[in-house]
Amino acid sequence: MASEQKTRIQVLQGTLDLIVLRTLATMGPQHAYAIATRLQQVSDDSLLLNQGTLYPALVRLEQQGWIRGTWGRTESNREAKFYAITRAGQKALGEETRRWREMAGLVEKLLVEER
């Protein structure tokens, strides 16, 4: 258990919104479960994420007007709320991505220099 946890990473504060936006932008409208599954797949299960923790991020994004949720049916004919990225969301995604890269680059640079 202990060794397994070491390899899993905690989602960085504030990055979940960006990840969700990115996911919706590439995959089109998705329900929360699909978003969670996708995140796990992409990270090869190394992302430590309770699926319930997605909800605050979804509400935040919806209230900001970056995504919009509508009720629909899954392939297995179950009802689920599908989230789609909006135009404002697209713009925000570009902005947030740029900011993240700057940030990551900066951190990376610092880490390299420290070594």
Add this chain to the structure above:
Amino acid sequence: MRRTFARLASFLFRGRLESELAREVASHLALLEEEFERRGMSAKEARLAALRAYGGVEQAKELHRDARSFVWLEQLLQDLRHAIRGLAKSPGFVAVAVLSLAFGIGVNTAIFTLVNGILLKQLPVAEPERIVQLQASVPRLNDHLSGFSYPVFRELSAQTAIFAKVAGFTQQSGVLDLAGTPHELAMQLVTGQYFSLFGGRPVLGRLLGEEDNRVVGAPAVCVLSYRAWQTYLNGDPHVLNRTIRVDGKPFEVVGVVAPEFTGAELQEQFDLWAPTTVLPYRDSPNYIWIRTMARLAPGVSFAEARARLEAASAGIESRLPKDRANAEAVYRVTDGSKGYDRYRNDLRDPLVILMGAVTMVLLVACANLANLLLARAHERVQEFAIKLALGVSRWRLVRQLLLEAFLLTLGGGLAAVFLAYRLNDLLLGLFNAGSRYQAMRVAPDARVLLYTLAGCFATALIAGLYPAWQASRTDAGPGLKGSSGDVRRSFVRRGLILVQVTLAVVLLFGASLFTHSLRKLKSVNLGYDIDRVLTVELNQSGPRFGSPKPRVSALPVLANVLARVRQIPNVESAALTDASPLSGMYINTDVSLVEGRGERREVEVARSMAGQGYFSTLRMPLLQGRDFSTADRAGSRTVVIINQRFAAQLGIEHDAIGKHLDGLGFDPENAGGNEAPQDVVGEIVGIVGNSRNRDVREEALPMAYVAFEQARVTGGDLLIRYRGPSRQLESAVRQIVKTEAPGYQVSDSITMELLRDNLLSQDRLLTFLSALFGVLGTALALVGIYGLIAYSVTRRTREIGIRISIGAQRGHVLWLFLRESILLLCAGAAIGTPLALVLARFIRKMLFDLSPSSGMDIAVTLALLAAGGLMAALAPGRRAMRVDPVRALRYD
């Protein structure tokens, strides 16, 4: 921003969102389950795995809610419901708390209403800070005046480099006669720019302008207030060009001003405005009457205006007659942003003191609330412990308790506003009582209500914070068993009572000082006896705004009326005078002693006309010589009586009789209608005792009395000493005037006692209020003591039971509790007395004659407080004495 709205919206629609969330979570779980089943788990296993993968469902929902809306808002609503339910369960507690807060906050609101209305409110015009009031200071007379003669006003209006607009105004009362129904009106006579300066807007017709104010005696026009138009003329839309009669004079109505118009004075309410041209003597340089305010010219600062006007004073004076009243003045501007200063200057200090006093009352009420809350929190230890054990955060517990406190103060605040309206009416009534010249009007407004609300918040915080914080520190373990750290809490509770007692001592101290001062003022020996003396002012009737023609001498008519009045059965004696003492009317004149040779020295003296019987009616002692007699009449040798002080001033205390005074300045009856006062020479025939004619506080002035029956007068005051009720006498006198003096009217009739009381209106107000605050503070402190002891008896019932069962005397048990109250009272007096002595310095100016006897008053008041404190402790103490040990030991 967008999110804030979204979150607020979520708060409002939280019901719908909640069910949607549940739906979404359910669908999520179903999808997870499906996935796990697909991987080959049984339905049951899949269900559990789905829940595991999802994480805590309720936590997720909670996180969702946090992000969705403002949690604190939702919790606030919950807490509010909770608090209301909790309070509803203890109505007794709520009643005591709300009532004591209602008084504490109520007096604050009432006094702040006065502060706001008199000291803070600004004129409702654009840039009120550019409005100034004009004043003259006359260094020669060492006097500051806010009234001018019209020629001075005209000169001031011409200073266009300093002022953009200048408006003059004065106040008059008049009687509107509408088809036989008389209505008393408050009128303001105004100059042309008045309405444009103070921002009036007509709802009907037009307002007054320069054209209306040009020629004295021109047909008069007037503008009605909205209220007068509605009340007296029923809002008649055809009122324009209608002629109404005020005091018999016709006024043509040219407009009605909008209801929000206040004019130059924020504390006054006027019914009618007319131009100053209705005053026949308007243009006289000796008639000082017009109050003046102005708006500074664009670009001119207040300091510049002040400097320029002072510099212009010499030029103004050079264009005006030299021998007029108040000549050689220097003109100044003062702040006019709050309107004409009629009360502000006089009432500033008293209001500040009163604000301090009501703050103390509020603090006493706060301490009461804090104590009540502490006691209540103590009873709820178990409840708090359970809450904390169930995971309620301490911060939320504090919030819940503060909310309860705030609900209580808000309830108190609502009752307080109601109370404040009542108190405001009462205070204004008290202040204006019996006064003919003042009608101060102030009402609570939005700012006052805001102040009250802020007061509620502050009170809740001050009183509620400590108890709430204490409660939040409840230890869940022992708390569940119902015990808590007692020592500190009872220490705080005693401390609060000590604060209350101390403040009550200070308030009572102030109250007894003011009461003592008023009593002293009322018992001042004025030099005459005002008990049961009626003054009746008689004047030739007819339109008051008539033409300035010399009037016929009134002496024969007045003498006839006097003779008839003396025959009324209940009249002891009566006399005539030009103006009754304390009526506020007085004439000063420069006289000189006529001696054989050498230079004459002019001395200023107050001159009064005393009819035959004046001194005996007022019971003033004749010290030397003789009184005026029937022999002193028109045509006989002019005689004069002086008072002791004047004799001393002239240095003739021992040989005054027979000396002559020059410059008595009145029209002798036989001179035949000359306009200018004569430099009459009179022989001193007597010396009378000193008297305070102008004011109660002011030392007696040097006085010279001439014989009323030797002067040429147009009216006068009857002084009537009577037995029995004054009302009957008044109507009898009016009847005599009606039959014996056609062409004359009683313009005023008032007892001298009331005249004196009018001069003391401010003292009366302060005494009443300080007494009210003293009593209120004391009552609240006594409630506090009672509460403390009663609570402590309840809590210590078991202990008392043990004490009694092992042989304690019942008296000893009583003493246990009385001692506590006595200690608190003594400590309160020990801290409060020096504190009060320090604070007394601030009210010193307002007090009259602080003598050792005021110390006596204070001692008596404090003794009453002590007695009250003992009584408050005695009631619960007796309960302790009667504790039955058997039952007490079972008590929990």
